[in-house]
Amino acid sequence: xxxxHGVSKRFGETLAVDKVSFTCQRGELVGIIGRSGAxxxxxxxxxxxxxxxxxxxxxxxxxxxxxxxxxPLRQWRRRCAMIxxxxxxxxxxDVITNVLVGVVAERPLASSLVKFFxxxxxxxxxxxxxxxxxxxxxxxxxxxxxxxxxxxVAIARAMLQEPDLVLADEPVASLDPVNADVVMDALxxxxxxxxxxxxxxxxxxxxxxxxxxxxxxxxxxxxxxDGPPVALTQAVLxxxxxxxxxxxxxxxxxxxxxx
Amino acid sequence: xxELSPAVVAFETLRRRTLRRQRxxxxxxxxxxxxxxxxxxxxxxxxxxDIGGDPLGRIGDFLNRMVPDLKGDALFADRRxxxxxxxxxxxxxxxxRLGWQTVEMAVVATVLGAIGALLASFLCARNLMPIPAxxxxxxxTLEAIRTLPDLILALMLVAAFGVGPLAGVITLAIxxxxxxxxxxxxxxxxxxxxxxxxxxxxxxxxxxxxxYGVVPQVLPNYTSYALIRLEGNxxxxxxxxxxGAGGIGIELQRAITYTEFDTYLAILLLIVGMIFLIxxxxxxxxHRLIGLGEAR
Amino acid sequence: MTPEIYARALKVAPEALRxxxxxxxxxxxxxxxxxxxxxxxxxxxxxxxxxxxxxxGKLARFIAISMPPSDGGDLPRIVSALAExxxxxxxxxxxxxxxxxxxxxxxxxxVVRQPVLHFAFRRSLDWFRGVPALVWxxxxxxxxxxxxxxxxxxxxxxxxxSLAKLFSEAIxxxxxxxxxxVRAAGTPPLLALRYGLAPQVIPVMASQVLFFLESNxxxxxxxxxxGAGGIGFELEERIRIFAFDQVAFIVGLYMICVAGLxxxxxxxxxxxx
Ligand SMILES: Nc1ncnc2c1ncn2[C@@H]1O[C@H](COP(=O)(O)OP(=O)(O)O)[C@@H](O)[C@H]1O
Ligand SMILES: [Mg+2]
Numbered sequence: 001x002x003x004x005h006g007v008s009k010r011f012g013e014t015l016a017v018d019k020v021s022f023t024c025q026r027g028e029l030v031g032i033i034g035r036s037g038a039x040x041x042x043x044x045x046x047x048x049x050x051x052x053x054x055x056x057x058x059x060x061x062x063x064x065x066x067x068x069x070x071x072p073l074r075q076w077r078r079r080c081a082m083i084x085x086x087x088x089x090x091x092x093x094d095v096i097t098n099v100l101v102g103v104v105a106e107r108p109l110a111s112s113l114v115k116f117f118x119x120x121x122x123x124x125x126x127x128x129x130x131x132x133x134x135x136x137x138x139x140x141x142x143x144x145x146x147x148x149x150x151x152x153v154a155i156a157r158a159m160l161q162e163p164d165l166v167l168a169d170e171p172v173a174s175l176d177p178v179n180a181d182v183v184m185d186a187l188x189x190x191x192x193x194x195x196x197x198x199x200x201x202x203x204x205x206x207x208x209x210x211x212x213x214x215x216x217x218x219x220x221x222x223x224x225x226d227g228p229p230v231a232l233t234q235a236v237l238x239x240x241x242x243x244x245x246x247x248x249x250x251x252x253x254x255x256x257x258x259x
Numbered sequence: 260x261x262e263l264s265p266a267v268v269a270f271e272t273l274r275r276r277t278l279r280r281q282r283x284x285x286x287x288x289x290x291x292x293x294x295x296x297x298x299x300x301x302x303x304x305x306x307x308x309d310i311g312g313d314p315l316g317r318i319g320d321f322l323n324r325m326v327p328d329l330k331g332d333a334l335f336a337d338r339r340x341x342x343x344x345x346x347x348x349x350x351x352x353x354x355x356r357l358g359w360q361t362v363e364m365a366v367v368a369t370v371l372g373a374i375g376a377l378l379a380s381f382l383c384a385r386n387l388m389p390i391p392a393x394x395x396x397x398x399x400t401l402e403a404i405r406t407l408p409d410l411i412l413a414l415m416l417v418a419a420f421g422v423g424p425l426a427g428v429i430t431l432a433i434x435x436x437x438x439x440x441x442x443x444x445x446x447x448x449x450x451x452x453x454x455x456x457x458x459x460x461x462x463x464x465x466x467x468x469x470x471y472g473v474v475p476q477v478l479p480n481y482t483s484y485a486l487i488r489l490e491g492n493x494x495x496x497x498x499x500x501x502x503g504a505g506g507i508g509i510e511l512q513r514a515i516t517y518t519e520f521d522t523y524l525a526i527l528l529l530i531v532g533m534i535f536l537i538x539x540x541x542x543x544x545x546h547r548l549i550g551l552g553e554a555r
Numbered sequence: 556m557t558p559e560i561y562a563r564a565l566k567v568a569p570e571a572l573r574x575x576x577x578x579x580x581x582x583x584x585x586x587x588x589x590x591x592x593x594x595x596x597x598x599x600x601x602x603x604x605x606x607x608x609x610x611x612g613k614l615a616r617f618i619a620i621s622m623p624p625s626d627g628g629d630l631p632r633i634v635s636a637l638a639e640x641x642x643x644x645x646x647x648x649x650x651x652x653x654x655x656x657x658x659x660x661x662x663x664x665x666v667v668r669q670p671v672l673h674f675a676f677r678r679s680l681d682w683f684r685g686v687p688a689l690v691w692x693x694x695x696x697x698x699x700x701x702x703x704x705x706x707x708x709x710x711x712x713x714x715x716x717s718l719a720k721l722f723s724e725a726i727x728x729x730x731x732x733x734x735x736x737v738r739a740a741g742t743p744p745l746l747a748l749r750y751g752l753a754p755q756v757i758p759v760m761a762s763q764v765l766f767f768l769e770s771n772x773x774x775x776x777x778x779x780x781x782g783a784g785g786i787g788f789e790l791e792e793r794i795r796i797f798a799f800d801q802v803a804f805i806v807g808l809y810m811i812c813v814a815g816l817x818x819x820x821x822x823x824x825x826x827x828x
Contacts, residue, residue: 048460050456050459050460074462074463074464075462076462077459077460077461077462078461078462079462081460081461082457082460082461084453084456084457084460086453088453088454088456088457089454089457090454090471090472090475090476092475092476092479093471093475096571097471101458101461101463101467101471102461104458104461104463104467104471105461105462105463105464105467109464109466109467112467112470113466113467113470115470119561119572119573120557120560120561122564122571122572122573123557123560123561123563123564123565123572124560124564126564126567126568126571126572127560127563127564127567129568130564130567130568135567135568135571136568138568138571139570139571154457157461158461161461161462295645296645296646296649298642299641299642299643299645299646299649300642300646301642321698321699324698325694360599360600363596363599363600364600366593366596367593367596367597367600367602370593403810406773406810406813406814407806407810408773408774408776408777409777410689410777410780410787411776411777411787411790411806414780414790414791414794415617415794415802416610416614418613418617418794418795418797419610419611419613419614419617420606420607420609420610420613420614421606421610423601424600424601424602425600425601425602425603425606425607425610426610428600428602429607429610490685491685493685494685494686494687495687497687497690498687498689498690501689501690501693501780501781502780505600508690511690511693511694512693515693515694515697518697520694520697520698523693523694527686527690530686530690531682531683531685531686534684534685534686535681535682538681538685
């Protein structure tokens with residue numbers, strides 16, 4: 001179980017995340033919504049510890065993960081897999097190597113430096129790819145795939161990490177609607193079958209309503225709503241998007257953010 | 260004609276003033292440049308130097324001495340016959356051996372220099388080296404190396420390491436490190452940070468990040484730069500022999516000492532051919548790399 | 556568990572599971588071959604570790620000698636040799652640019668529209684690209700006598716082929732539309748080039764010439780080694796008698812001058828861009 005207690009992040013003057021507290025159980029698919037700049041990415045990055053929180057406590061099953069360093073930190077990152085809007089694969093490496101990057105944190109340095117992976121790892125990588133219908137492209141270069149395919153490869157990499165928790169930062173923002181559904185279906189399946197919590201930043205309300213078991217809305221760094229999708233009323237949305245139900249600048253900003 | 264409005268008058272005066280200033284600046288620039296140029300020609304004794312009463316005649320004479328007296332009927336005779344090709348290239352086996360030595364020097368020095376550049380480039384790339392002091396020192400060192408001409412360095416290294424290819428290889432390796440180090444670090448700084456971040460997010464350590472996040476991105480560019488440098492090093496290695504640092508240059512020096520101008524031309528042609536061949540080979544490799552290169 | 560996973564993966568994507576043995580062998584074989592070739596070359600060049608260490612020891616001694624750098628009481632001569640070096644660089648570059656300009660125009664595909672002629676011309680320039688200035692200087696000095704004259708010609712000869720090539724490319728890369736525009740206004744061809752082409756290519760060419768000037772400021776120092784004037788001669792003389800304190804002084808001064816001239820030239824290039 002993931003627990004956040006009064007977690008804050010300050011970048012100089014801006015308070016990106018403001019005393020956020022929430023818990024997340026196994027099997028939950030939590031969608032985080034909010035305007036661009038509301039602090040959604042920063043929140044996820046703090047959970048994975050790509051960004052250090054300024055204040056507050058982050059725990060997993062009661063153990064503090066907010067102050068880890070060195071090897072324990074890397075192990076925590078391995079356990080909480082992250083998926084990005086721009087997929088962030090290495091385009092020049094083939095698909096299977098991209099997936100196998102998910103295990104380099106666990107394997108001896110020397111062998112992974114010469115790109116040697118045990119047959120068992122390769123087999124698992126192929127099965128993860130197959131589960132997402134991508135095994136046929138295993139030897140293709142990642143850069144030659146379409147966006148939806150690349151995101152599925154990124155999910156396969158995340159799965160190879162055998163994560164306890166999956167974080168996805170706008171995973172479908174750069175995809176067309178069909179591919180967006182494919183990717184969201186995959187995340188939902190992971191959440192149900194492997195019984196891990198999945199936290200997804202979304203800018204599409206419609207997708208959030210359709211897939212999430214719970215929705216958290218953020219505004220100016222703070223949580224302004226936390227509950228089931230049905231409870232998300234127009235009044236709440238007005239507060240979140242400040243009068244606009246469709247955050248028109250979300251898409252244009254998201255590319256800059258991901259960089 | 261009506262009175263010009265004050266706004267127009269103000270604009271016109273301003274315009275005239277800026278125009279005049281621009282013209283003055285160009286004029287000053289031109290004057291400075293011409294003065295410098297004149298001074299340069301004067302200092303380098305270009306017009307005043309004592310090249311004899313008949314400069315054109317001397318150039319003709321010089322060209323005449325460079326071109327061998329080949330005789331059509333004896334062209335393919337053995338090397339004891341005056342006017343045959345073999346007589347012109349009378350020491351060909353030795354020249355070829357030295358030419359090959361030159362190639363070897365260039366290759367070995369490029370490899371060693373590229374390895375040094377690789378290490379240095381990671382130490383001075385803004386995104387990979389967090390400590391500013393290290394970055395600064397490495398950068399300045401590379402800059403200093405680039406300022407020093409190869410042959411001056413070679414002169415000093417020959418004094419230390421003795422006559423022979425060792426001094427030449429070290430010279431070229433150092434200067435290769437200077438130039439490639441800068442280029443490599445620029446390549447490093449253009450690495451896509453998102454790939455690195457994704458690897459960091461999955462718990463990978465520094466070494467794994469370099470191996471899977473940086474190396475596949477930079478390797479094609481590295482290779483391409485190293486190959487260009489190899490071409491340059493070959494030319495450099497050919498000249499190094501003149502100061503005794505190994506390679507074919509020593510034969511050039513010898514030909515001049517014995518005033519065998521036609522021999523000089525023969526060796527020069529060999530060098531030019533050698534450079535040309537390596538150029539073509541390296542260009543072919545580079546094009547393949549850019550085109551369908553496979554990442555490792 | 557593992558064998559079962561393995562069997563399933565084998566069914567899904569056999570070739571991805573085990574990268575072809577032949578491919579792996581060729582990869583490793585290539586690596587091994589390159590390594591072997593490298594070692595063979597080192598052996599052939601007689602690059603022995605002992606002589607390397609010995610040389611390092613000597614080098615350390617040289618550096619110790621050089622420690623307070625000194626001008627050897629002959630500062631005016633050093634300064635004048637330095638000035639001569641930079642003068643040679645400027646003169647050589649200007650001559651190279653003047654000669655390379657007509658060659659570059661002739662070598663441009665868009666000017667000489669005869670492919671065979673163009674190819675032959677470019678290739679003949681290519682042949683002499685890469686011959687170092689020192690190689691030219693060696694023979695020019697022996698033809699025209701000691702002094703900077705040979706050095707200037709050597710620098711120019713070394714630069715002409717590359718500059719001509721760059722000039723040709725600059726002309727070829729120029730946009731044709733402005734030329735057509737000027738020509739469409741009824742301007743005679745030569746003037747069309749003056750107003751359509753020149754504004755496009757002159758800044759590019761000037762910046763290339765400045766770039767060569769910078770590199771010649773560096774290279775001109777070596778010409779003195781073969782007696783073609785400038786600081787190289789002073790350096791060689793002092794290295795020969797192991798006067799490394801003076802060598803350090805000269806080299807230091809030289810590097811400072813080059814850095815200063817570079818800054819000026821870079822500033823000029825930026826203004827052109
Ligand atoms: N690395 C950073 N440095 C400075 N400010 C940042 C940084 N990352 C995010 N911010 C700021 O924090 C706020 C929240 O950003 P973010 O978490 O990316 O919002 P969201 O993902 O909801 O669009 C924004 O105002 C943004 O400008
Ligand atoms: Mg964001």
